[in-house]
Amino acid sequence: MDTTTDNHNNPDNDNISYAAAAGLLGLPRGTLYWLVAEKRIPHIRLGRRLVRFSTRELQQWLADHAVAAQEGRGK
Secondary structure, three states, X not given: OOXXXXXXXOHHHOEEOHXXXXXXXXOOHHHHHHHHHXXXXXXXXXXXOOEXXXXXXXXXXXXXXXXXXXXXXXX
């Protein structure tokens, strides 16, 4: 079997659980549940209670929500 195309070995294609996504994002799991319920974060719903997250999409979501620092206020 050619492992170069195996999704399990490629973190860019991993679909991860709530626990792994919460750890990746540094969020409490409850906050992640809320973000999913409000459809504020990309996710994959495989069933009524089965949700997975694409690591690539989560990383892009973080980048999209980054706030650039503003220059300090001058005296």
